[in-house]
Amino acid sequence: MTLNNIDQQAAALLSNMKELETNDPAVYAALLGEEDRERNGIELIPSENYTFPEVLSVLGSVFTNKYSEGYPGRRYYGGQTYTDQIENLARDRAKTVFGCDHANVQPLSGSAMNQAVYLGLLTPGDTIMAMDLSHGGHLTHGAPVSHMGSLFNFVRYVTDPVDGSIDFDQVRADALRTKPKMMLCGYTSYPRDIDYAAFKTIADEVGAITMTDASHFGGLVAGRAMANPFDFGFDIVTTTTHKSLRGPRGGMVLCRKPFAKALDKSVFPGLQGGPHMNAVAGIAVTLLKAQTQEFQDYAQQVLVNAKTLSNALMAGGVSLVTGGTDNHMMVLDTMASFGLDGRVAEEVLDRVQITTNKQIIPDDPNPPLRPSGIRVGTPAATTRGMKAQDMEQLASWMIQCLRAPEDEAVIASVRQEVETFCQRFPVPGL
Ligand code: DSN
Numbered sequence: 001m002t003l004n005n006i007d008q009q010a011a012a013l014l015s016n017m018k019e020l021e022t023n024d025p026a027v028y029a030a031l032l033g034e035e036d037r038e039r040n041g042i043e044l045i046p047s048e049n050y051t052f053p054e055v056l057s058v059l060g061s062v063f064t065n066k067y068s069e070g071y072p073g074r075r076y077y078g079g080q081t082y083t084d085q086i087e088n089l090a091r092d093r094a095k096t097v098f099g100c101d102h103a104n105v106q107p108l109s110g111s112a113m114n115q116a117v118y119l120g121l122l123t124p125g126d127t128i129m130a131m132d133l134s135h136g137g138h139l140t141h142g143a144p145v146s147h148m149g150s151l152f153n154f155v156r157y158v159t160d161p162v163d164g165s166i167d168f169d170q171v172r173a174d175a176l177r178t179k180p181k182m183m184l185c186g187y188t189s190y191p192r193d194i195d196y197a198a199f200k201t202i203a204d205e206v207g208a209i210t211m212t213d214a215s216h217f218g219g220l221v222a223g224r225a226m227a228n229p230f231d232f233g234f235d236i237v238t239t240t241t242h243k244s245l246r247g248p249r250g251g252m253v254l255c256r257k258p259f260a261k262a263l264d265k266s267v268f269p270g271l272q273g274g275p276h277m278n279a280v281a282g283i284a285v286t287l288l289k290a291q292t293q294e295f296q297d298y299a300q301q302v303l304v305n306a307k308t309l310s311n312a313l314m315a316g317g318v319s320l321v322t323g324g325t326d327n328h329m330m331v332l333d334t335m336a337s338f339g340l341d342g343r344v345a346e347e348v349l350d351r352v353q354i355t356t357n358k359q360i361i362p363d364d365p366n367p368p369l370r371p372s373g374i375r376v377g378t379p380a381a382t383t384r385g386m387k388a389q390d391m392e393q394l395a396s397w398m399i400q401c402l403r404a405p406e407d408e409a410v411i412a413s414v415r416q417e418v419e420t421f422c423q424r425f426p427v428p429g430l
Pocket of ligand 1: 047110138188189
């Protein structure tokens with residue numbers, strides 16, 4: 001019996017890549033193209049990031065070969081010595097990082113993890129209070145177009161049009177009237193922090209389970225830069241693992257002990273079959289990284305960068321939804337600021353290799369594919385080492401392009417400047 005050493009693994013990786021180049025040149029070419037895109041452009045989509053090189057290693061590893069239905073020590077397939085090791089590591093590290101009693105690291109995605117919580121703890125038809133989609137909530141927080149929106153009775157709260165605050169007197173009145181079984185906070189496009197204490201007080205008054213979907217800011221909670229809902233007595237926190245946390249694509253359900261059994265059962269066998277063990281290995285690796293000072297510094301810098309970027313945009317006359325940010329993201333009202341809908345704004349910035357995403361704004365009169373704004377965030381740029389002064393430069397380029405979307409000279413010159421700038425900031429793993 002021999003275990004591979006690092007030289008053998010390096011030779012295997014090179015050989016695997018050569019096989020791809022030879023046997024599937026179309027996919028290989030797309031891979032090279034994506035590498036160049038990531039290297040030569042600035043990633044500002046707030047839900048995207050560059051994962052750790054160690055995570056890339058385990059994602060492309062033999063762990064992808066293995067079926068592991070069940071949980072460590074109780075599997076439905078043999079050969080689980082090493083998969084049990086990595087899943088136990090991932091679960092224990094998740095508990096340490098987030099300060100919770102129990103962790104399930106098997107959800108294949110953010111939608112699956114949220115569905116597992118609702119379906120595991122509630123009965124179809126039950127009432128859940130959550131943030132309205134156009135005010136920042138996620139599809140799985142009850143948007144009418146999602147299956148969850150038809151299965152459960154979602155009561156939606158909204159935000160103040162000027163400062164983005166939540167009217168907790170209104171939330172309380174709605175909770176007393178509708179008697180939700182669950183109160184959910186968390187968001188996909190909301191640039192403010194959450195008042196967990198206020199939610200918890202109302203939930204306790206009506207006997208609701210408290211849940212936070214921390215997908216966007218899970219990494220900032222892990223890095224101690226943002227508040228942890230468990231410190232306020234929350235029952236459940238879900239988070240995707242690939243956004244601010246910098247892990248592989250996937251999800252986690254974290255909870256207090258009384259919910260552990262039902263939630264495990266809901267993830268498997270309730271909702272999913274075999275977990276993706278290469279992703280579970282990546283989650284384990286990520287959660288060790290998340291315990292370092294370097295990660296905490298990154299999390300703090302994400303917030304500093306977001307504040308600097310938002311201030312620079314506003315100083316340049318850009319209208320931001322809620323007038324700024326408390327977290328890693330901001331939403332630009334491009335229609336009000338430049339007379340451009342979000343699709344056009346996204347396309348103009350794409351042309352200079354600054355990647356953003358079109359975004360509906362609260363109560364947007366425009367449709368989702370031509371909404372009034374774009375969403376921007378700093379986790380990926382921060383991972384690459386960009387600091388506050390770089391955010392001022394980014395704001396200046398964005399404003400130049402959005403003010404003159406049809407000026408080919410401006411577009412060409414900013415594109416060149418962006419490409420030169422990017423050479424100073426290597427992409428991890430490339
Ligand atoms: N796709 C995620 C985001 O961009 O926020 C939410 O599903």
